[in-house]
Amino acid sequence: MKLFQMTIHDLHEMLxxxxxxxxxxxxxVFERIDKVxxxxxxxxxxxxxxxxxxxxxxxxxxxxxxxxxxxxxxxxAIKDVLCVKGIRTTCGSKILSNFTPPYDxxxxxxxxxxxxxxxxxxxxxxxxxxSSTETSYFGITxxxxxxxxxxGGSSGGSAAAVAADECIAALGSDTGGSIRQPAACxxxxxxxxxxxxxxxxxxVAFASSLDQIGPMTKDVRDSALLMNVISGKDxxxxxxxxxxxxxxxxxxxxxxxxxxxxxxxEYFVEGMNKEVETKVWEAIKLLEKLGAKPKEVSLPHxxxxxxxxxxxxxxxxxSNLARYDGVKYGYRTKEKKDLLKMYKKTREEGFGxxxxxRIMLGTYVLSAGYYxxxxxxxxxxxxxxxxxxxxxxxxxxxxxxxxxPTPAFKIGEKMEDPLQxxxxxxxxxxxxxxxxxxxxxPCGFSKDNLPVGxxxxxxxxxxxxxxRVAYCFEQNTDHHLxxxxx
Amino acid sequence: MKITKKEVEHVAHLARLELKEKDKEKFTEQLSDILxxxxxxxxxxTKNTETTSHVISIENVFKEDVIKDSISLDEAxxxxxxxxxxxxxxxxxxx
Numbered sequence: 001m002k003l004f005q006m007t008i009h010d011l012h013e014m015l016x017x018x019x020x021x022x023x024x025x026x027x028x029v030f031e032r033i034d035k036v037x038x039x040x041x042x043x044x045x046x047x048x049x050x051x052x053x054x055x056x057x058x059x060x061x062x063x064x065x066x067x068x069x070x071x072x073x074x075x076x077a078i079k080d081v082l083c084v085k086g087i088r089t090t091c092g093s094k095i096l097s098n099f100t101p102p103y104d105x106x107x108x109x110x111x112x113x114x115x116x117x118x119x120x121x122x123x124x125x126x127x128x129x130x131s132s133t134e135t136s137y138f139g140i141t142x143x144x145x146x147x148x149x150x151x152g153g154s155s156g157g158s159a160a161a162v163a164a165d166e167c168i169a170a171l172g173s174d175t176g177g178s179i180r181q182p183a184a185c186x187x188x189x190x191x192x193x194x195x196x197x198x199x200x201x202x203x204v205a206f207a208s209s210l211d212q213i214g215p216m217t218k219d220v221r222d223s224a225l226l227m228n229v230i231s232g233k234d235x236x237x238x239x240x241x242x243x244x245x246x247x248x249x250x251x252x253x254x255x256x257x258x259x260x261x262x263x264x265x266e267y268f269v270e271g272m273n274k275e276v277e278t279k280v281w282e283a284i285k286l287l288e289k290l291g292a293k294p295k296e297v298s299l300p301h302x303x304x305x306x307x308x309x310x311x312x313x314x315x316x317x318x319s320n321l322a323r324y325d326g327v328k329y330g331y332r333t334k335e336k337k338d339l340l341k342m343y344k345k346t347r348e349e350g351f352g353x354x355x356x357x358r359i360m361l362g363t364y365v366l367s368a369g370y371y372x373x374x375x376x377x378x379x380x381x382x383x384x385x386x387x388x389x390x391x392x393x394x395x396x397x398x399x400x401x402x403x404x405p406t407p408a409f410k411i412g413e414k415m416e417d418p419l420q421x422x423x424x425x426x427x428x429x430x431x432x433x434x435x436x437x438x439x440x441x442p443c444g445f446s447k448d449n450l451p452v453g454x455x456x457x458x459x460x461x462x463x464x465x466x467x468r469v470a471y472c473f474e475q476n477t478d479h480h481l482x483x484x485x486x
Numbered sequence: 487m488k489i490t491k492k493e494v495e496h497v498a499h500l501a502r503l504e505l506k507e508k509d510k511e512k513f514t515e516q517l518s519d520i521l522x523x524x525x526x527x528x529x530x531x532t533k534n535t536e537t538t539s540h541v542i543s544i545e546n547v548f549k550e551d552v553i554k555d556s557i558s559l560d561e562a563x564x565x566x567x568x569x570x571x572x573x574x575x576x577x578x579x580x581x
Contacts, residue, residue, distance in 0.1 A: 098565070099565055100564070100565060102557045102561040102562070102564065102565075103557065194542075195541050195542055196542045196544075209539060209540055209541070235549055238544070238547035239540070239542070239544060241542060241544075301530070303526075304526065304527055304529075304530065306523075307523060307524040307525075307526050307527050308527065310520065310524060311524055311527075318501060322501075322502075325502070326567055327566070327567075327574050327576055328565070328566055328574055329565035329566060329567075330565070330567070331567070332567035332568065336577045337577065338577050338578070338579075339576055339577050339578075339579050340502070341504075341577075342576070342577050343502045344502050344503060344504035345504055347501075347502055347503050347504070348503055348504040348505065348506075351503075353509070356503060356505075356509070356513075357513065357516060357517070359501050359503065360494070360497055360498065360501060360503070360513055360517060361517060361520060361521075363497050363500050363501040364489070364493075364497045364517065364521075367497065367500060374524065376537060377527050377528070377532060378524075378527060379537035379538055379539055380530075380532035380535040380536070380537050380538075381527050381530060381532060381535075382537070382538040383535050383536055383537065383538040384530065384532070384535060386538055386541060418516055418519075418520065419519055419520060419523055433541075434541060435541030435542055460541075460542065
């Protein structure tokens, strides 16, 4: 196996035993990028120069005999929604195409303290609004498993970079499925933590009550290793939770005996993709064979999740994106006769169609006369969706569903029909509305050799149990070991 | 819910967005479709349901009022499209 193909924990063992240098690992990853990036286009910005410098520093550090942490010397990719000091951060948008943050996001700061190597910033749907990475101002990312299909989105660049071995692991962000759905499409592991588990400071805001940062990795152990570092209370984000962070790797035990697994019947409906359905049921049967106790449950308000989400998320987005006015940072129009005209032109030229559509929808549902009918109503339905989960978790330890209703779809297929695009998040959105954690991991391949994702949802702040179930499943299957041919 | 082109223009103004003519037409149609779809929420009786704006219960979050370093003026101005004399420069507001 080549160095670039390996996991965080594999490489850590080798670094610890001095079997390899950080420079060798980093060079290997950049050789891989040189070979496949022209086809895949995972990255918006590649930071080769600073990465090689970081690698040399790490090697000096290791040579000094200092103790190294599991992330030391590991080449990581970062979704371009997270601020990294001194490195252009675009959020996939023209309006931020020239923005260089003067500070680090807290998750980046916490990673940096462990001395990894930052390879670059990955492509994404503009402002994380999309399910295919096709709305990026910087072009389309391809799915490494089939270059004619999308990698999913919005964290499609991170997912593709991990799947194509253009990095060892990556960070993404998830507002309605943006970590899990691309992870499923690209056959990798993606975890959306509980709302509040990871500080959002320095994450360019989309919908503040739903956004979470999380790991996108080649296996479940790597997911736990990244969670160990990025989690925890942060004074700079008042919504980050003051709850102790466990060592998530301790949860990785190959045992699901007597765990109660809920199968929400609303997620297995008439007309769903047969291949996805079959693979997910095979996964449930395997877990049952390993000792878990599956049980049908009901989440009766599932059918209302997308409508609820597209009111709340767009309302929050319309407010969050009001800051892009061409004054303090970002793109400014050349036409600037007066201030109001300058604002309007800047935003017209700086935002792409999907972002405009969502700003419009969000502004509409918050506008005078419509607030109660849409926004307040959606907040009430959010309560019902959250209660569904509370009820289900009284009788189950985890819930298992497909991550996405279909394997990766064709590039261009859903771009003209926004509602169809929104429906590709049908199985992931409720999790954000309920604020619970969920992980997606590969559970098989379609007949066209496209990955299928299994989603495991857990109780608030119980990432440990979903990691345990995911780990146990992974150790008894080999889907995560398959690589796309590139 | 059908939305009119006039409403689209009004909302665009509220959102400080200038829209091209063809975008206005496209948005009128697409926003109508989406608003019709989200009306399915009206099937649910929520008369006595409280709202959820935030899923994790957090009371007021306080911290000590300690002065810490902040970014420098130069750093703050670095990303501005136009600046002059340590200020952000904008088109003339008052005649």
